[in-house]
Amino acid sequence: MALGTTSLSQATFVVVDLETTGASPNKGAAITEIGAVKVRSGEYLGNFESFVNPLSPIPDYITQMTGITDLMLAKAPVIDEILPAFLEFAGKHNEVIIVAHNAPFDLSFLKSAAKELDIMWPKYKTLDTVTIARQVLTKEKVPNCKLQTLAQYFGTTTQPNHRALDDAKATTEILHGLLERLGSFDVNTVDALMEFAKTAAHIQRQNYWGLSSI
Structure with missing residues (x-):
């Protein structure tokens, strides 16, 4: 069965979170920690966790936020x-969906690293x-869509703490909560989920720029 026609209940998700030395790889920031969880049908299939030596000092404000120090990374790979x-853990692009909270951030670092290493990034x-x-929860239910806010709303067993694996675990629980709500939107397959996400992103861009009152 093609991934696109797979029901969401049978789809395999790889939920990833990164810690970094800054906001953008384009400004010289690098990955310091990767955490990921692989799940299918609500079952945990495995975890991935590693520090990453960024080969540059960690800014003080990052250490204050994450608790990760230069010393902790000194002997990290x-x-x-x-x-x-990580790519081996994640699996083939036609078998899994990569998930992240504020995915453009995490993917920008992963794709930038792949480019620097001359690794072809899989078409996940x-x-x-x-x-x-933002599309399935109203402002009456959550004031914003920050990871901490959604974790509190869904009552996740793992609390976000700016550490990669814990944040990935919390995001996984949030993902399951969101998927449960997508049934009422008639979103039951991977293709339908991708189309819903694409449409939702388009609507949100319109709202952001004041082009639509939806």
Whole structure:
């Protein structure tokens, strides 16, 4: 069965979260930690977790936020070793969906690292839980779609703490909560989910720029 026609209840999701030295790889920031969870049908299939030596000092404000120090990363593997291991964990592009909270952020770092290492980034289907949450949850239910806010709303057992694996675990629980609500939108397959996400992102861009009152 093609991934697109797979029912959401049988789809395999790889939920990933990164910690980094800054906001953008285009400004010299690098990955310091990768955490990921693989799930299908609500069942946890495995975890991936590793520090990454960014080969540059961590800004103080990042250490204050994450608790990750230069000393903790001194003997950690570099991205050259970790990215191939992560891609092996994630699996084939036609078998899994990559999920992240504010996915453009995480994917920008992963794709930038792949480019630097001359690794062809797989053509994964990707999903941003922020985009889905904004479309299925009203402002009466949540004041914003920050990870901490959604974790509180869904009552996740793992609390976000700016550490990659814990944040990935919390995002996984949020993903399951969102998927449960998508049935009322007649979203039951991977293709329908991708189309819903695409439409939701378009609507949100229109609202952001004041082009629509929807």
